[in-house]
Amino acid sequence: MDKVIILGAAGRDFHDFMVYWAVRPNTQVVCFTETQIPGIENRHFPKEMCRNDVNGNRYPDGIDIYPESQLEELIQRFEANICTLAYSDLSYHTVQSLASRVNTAGCQFVQLPPVATQIKSTKPLVSIVASRTGVGKSQTTRWVANYYKKKGLKVAAIRHPMPYDEDLNFQRCERFETMEDMDKYRCTIEEREEYYRHIEDGTLLFAGVDYEMILREAEKDADLILWDGGNNDFSFYKADLTITLVDSLRPTDELHYFPGETNVRMADAILITKTNELKSVLEADHHAQQLRDKGILKHDMVPILYGKSKIVPQAKGMTTEEAASFVNGKRVLVVDDGPTLTHGGLPSGAGYALCESLGGIPVDPRPFAKGSLQQTFSKFTHLKNCLPAMGYGEEQVQDLQASIDAVECDVVMIGTPIDISQVLDIGDKPYVVARYDLEVVPQHQTKFLNVLDTAIDPEEKKEKKINPK
Incomplete structure (x- = not known):
């Protein structure tokens, strides 16, 4: 029987398992690994979604999820012979590095084609x-x-x-x-x-x-x-x-x-x-x-x-023209979309583009970063004049809130797809939303x-x- 580890990031990994690996004969998925998204490892994939009704109750207790950093140890512990890649937005260098880690540990490195899971x-x-x-x-x-x-x-x-x-x-x-x-x-x-x-x-x-x-x-x-x-x-x-x-x-x-x-x-x-x-x-x-x-x-x-x-500024109680003039010449904290700035690799997003076009002066948020945001800036060193809106869990939301509170600025430019003031307290800082279509x-x-x-x-x-x- 093949023993499989699915390398994932809380998305395609579960899908590939349910439509392919869970029903593949002579196959046992021994665990998932997770990376890329903070705080998603050390969870459990439930038995209710393991397709036990069609695979002979192969997963009566569900499947455990571990950090990808433990990959070699997991291969040895579970005697896995296949590791399959099931997440995205990876450089070819990273893909081949994963393949090398897996091959060195004695496993096949598998990438399923789209037709296998669509x-x-x-x-x-x-x-x-x-x-x-x-x-x-x-x-x-x-x-x-x-x-x-x-x-x-x-x-x-x-x-x-x-x-x-x-x-x-x-x-x-x-x-x-x-x-x-x-x-x-x-x-x-x-x-x-x-x-x-x-x-x-x-x-x-x-x-x-x-x-x-x-x-x-x-x-x-x-x-x-x-x-x-x-x-x-x-x-x-x-x-x-x-x-x-x-x-x-x-x-x-x-x-x-x-x-x-x-x-x-x-x-x-x-x-x-x-x-x-x-x-x-x-x-x-x-x-x-x-x-x-x-x-x-x-x-x-x-x-x-x-x-x-097309990016336009919006602010409560203001016309578009008033919102635009409100940014000009001001010190601006730009809060842009987290994934775009982190594993997307861009130095800035829509909020920064709008701030620049309106004559705002972007503030460097790095000295004011709190908690997990400090780790984000340490990991993604290309970031400078944007605060990534990291909000994958309650702790990160609190750190984002604290970082915004700490930044010395005149205006906050919100470049996330939603107005995060609906889920965060921007406090006394006036803010403008970058609305893009x-x-x-x-x-x-x-x-x-x-x-x-x-x-x-x-x-x-x-x-x-x-x-x-």
Whole structure:
């Protein structure tokens, strides 16, 4: 019997187990390892989701979860002969280093292909995926959802998992329709950042752990399913249309990060994002040509489209113009999206971009960091003038609160996908929210809509000729 360790980060690892490893004959998953997300190790995957009804009660007590740092010790302890990679947004260097650790310990290093774990929906399904974290998937998913809703379709978005609760059964299948549902499921800041705008737009949202159950529940309410990807992971579902986002500010990352290149190779359309932050559209044209020249698109007719990230300031009781003038010349603490700045590798996010464009003076938050935020800055040394909104658990939220309180500034610029003042006390500091949405460049808008229509009209998908130039 094969003895398997699943290397994960509280997401794909559980999905791969439930749809593949739990039902594979002559296989015993001996443990999970966790990394990347603070505080998710040393938990337990419950027996209720171990597929014991179809595998002969192979996991009567569930499965333990350990830190990835103990990998070699775990291989020896459990006499494992296979370690399988099941998380994302990793440099190829990191992937090969993991493979070397596993091989040196005497194990096979396995990477499952998308086809092994993708579930087929009974409804049309569109996947929004990316080359890296922080490329703009959520704002794109919202834009796409609103397009289909305007066509009269009932849309359900399914978000890539973020099951951070200690009781995974509690998060098995989550349905979000109102803001109160985020309280119901004890959502962290990181979860709220991804869910809030969907709920605000009136898009029914699902997430959780058991993605077969989640899909079947979503199908009851929707005419069309949208996969809102996390990190640069590939979709858990077989898509009728795959739209892959690549970042104009990180123009070669799709060739160096796993599994971002897989997403590019599987794409039915490419969207180059944040083109408004380039010095010239020629840079986007060069990026598009590189994608074609590298031969990583699945065929020559894959359309490459351009999108902008439209960022506007909002402040309570102020017009947009008043909020903008409020930042000019002020000392500004920028609080930007945590994952984008940390494992996404960007030095700043939307909040910093808006602060800079409005003439604000960013304050270096590093001397004021408290608790776990000190460790974050020590680990991610590229960060300087942004405070990452780390909120994976109660302790981190408290440390974030304390860090914001300690910074000497005139204004706080909130660049997270939600207004974190709803879950934190900003205190007496005035704040401005950076609100950002996708804006498809005008000359590509019709082409993008044509692409979206192929998911709901199979005959159009067969016949439509989309000019890739």
